[in-house]
Amino acid sequence: MQKQKLPLVFVIILNYNGKNKLNACISSVLHSDYENLEVVIVDNGSSDSSFDDARRDFPKCHFIKSSKNFGFSRGNNLGLRWALEKFADFIFILNNDTLIETTTISTLVATMKKMPKAGIISPLIFKKNGKDVWFAGGKIDWIRMRTEHILENGFSTPRKTEYISGCAMLIRKDVFKKVGLFDERFFLYYEDADLSLRASRRGFELYIVPAARIVHLEQSSTENAAKTYWLVVSALLFFKIHANILQRTWHVFYLAARRTKNIYDLFFKKSRTAEEVRRAYRDFKTISF
Structure with missing residues (x-):
């Protein structure tokens, strides 16, 4: 399929002091077999050289730098607004401590095209060793007031879930038109569950796609x-x-x-x-x- 006929995907990678992980993440994205792709790096006021290193090493990517650490929601929203202004069809939110496979994005986009009710989907996310599952779906525990990761991955077709982890989420542009961006009252954590719940309450379906896989290195920038x-x-x-x-x-x-x-x-x-x-x-x- 010709590049111009493929849906336009913007990958947004939020960075905060990611010197030992950001470049590897970007490189894995740029090795994707999906052709109609733009990569946006949003720096959340890093004090290390990670942002400058990436800008030097990957000149074809787009770079946005904030004056300080605005947290996950506001930081990603900087990139989301920019991507939507550039007519993105899908936006792939991706942690900077992840590595994707060459087919991850193309598999996710193909799933979205086959499932028009899907609003947010996620790849199957593995831990650093590439064997143990880190995220295969999410549950909201209304009794104990917490969210939980589903770790069971014995399924071969897309499976519905209550929420999608912000570690890696492909989002249809229509979701943002109907429910808005990330809620900036959430500085860190639960912003993904909040967006997922708002989307599902507006009729969008959420899925885990086991044919699409990534590795989460879990190199947290938060003490x-x-x-x-x-x-x-x-x-x-x-x-x-x-x-x-x-x-x-x-x-x-x-x-x-x-x-x-x-x-x-x-x-x-x-x-x-x-x-x-x-x-x-x-x-x-x-x-x-």
């Missing part, structure tokens, strides 16, 4: 303490936005129990994790969303 803090804050925000009245009533009691355990852990186990969770609960009450 453990910050990760714990933002996981809790974003979870509180997500369930505040999306839970129904009965679920919210249950969450009052559930959170009270969680806080009681957290206080016990903080004072008797001297846990740094418990300290970050307690700080997240406290700050959530004062943050203006």
Whole structure:
């Protein structure tokens, strides 16, 4: 098929201090067998040389640099707005610590063309060893207020899922027209579940495509303490936005129990994790969303 007849795909790679991973990710994308492809690197205020190195090594890519770390949602939205202005048909959000196969994007696009109701789809995502599954679908646990990765991958055709991980998600442009971009109230975590849920509630279907595969190296740019803090804050925000009245009533009691355990852990186990969770609960009450 001629390049001009293929849907235009923009790959958006958000980077923050990715010196030891960004170039490998870009290189894997540029080795894709899909021809009508543009690559956009959005730098989230990195303090290392990763952005400049990539701009030097990959002059045909597009580069956007922010003045500071705006988080996952706002950072990716910089690239999304630019890509949509350039008439993208599909946008592939991709973590900078991933490696894709040559057929990953073409397989995903072919799936989208066959399944017009699909709004967001994901490849099967493996851990660094290439054997163990990191993401084969996602579940939203409305009782325990968390999202969970499905790890079972014994399926050969696209499978529906409740949410798609922001690690790698191919999104139809119509999704953004109907539900908007990533919600920038989410600095880190749960923005993918939020977009997925908004899309599914507007009639779009979400799928995992096992024939498309990537490897997630899991080289996080977020320290453990910050990760714990933002996981809790974003979870509180997500369930505040999306839970129904009965679920919210249950969450009052559930959170009270969680806080009681957290206080016990903080004072008797001297846990740094418990300290970050307690700080997240406290700050959530004062943050203006």
